Amino acid sequence: MALPKFLQPYLPSYDVTKLDKDAPSVSREIITQVLNLGDDRAVRWVFDNYTLDKIRNAVKNPQRGVWNEESLNYWSQVLKIEKIENYDQAILNMNPV
Known part of the structure; x- marks a missing residue:
């Protein structure tokens, strides 16, 4: 099934x-x-089309180097996720040292 445009x-x-x-x-x-x-x-579309478990899993076990720090922090609080796996690696860093 195609996604909405x-x-x-x-x-x-x-x-x-x-x-x-x-x-x-x-x-x-x-x-x-x-x-x-x-x-x-x-965001409403995501919550209407995926289970809360699937959404929580995507936040709890984030992809490497793609998350804005503010977004990841926000969604971890909204979804009541206490520990995010590999948090530092998940954050997109535009100014690596």
Whole structure:
């Protein structure tokens, strides 16, 4: 099933009309990018289309180097996640030392 076109700005490297929202790697990417960058409509879509467990897992076990620190902190509080695995590696650092 194709994703709605309003998600395209949050997944610029992909053609959303060709993505399967239920494929595990795709769902993780969608959840991550929308929670990181999405507007209210996109975030509502994520919560309407994925289980809370799947969303919490994407935040608790974040992809490496793709999260804005503010977004990851915000969603960990909203979703009541006490420990994020590999937190430092998950943060996108535009100024590495």
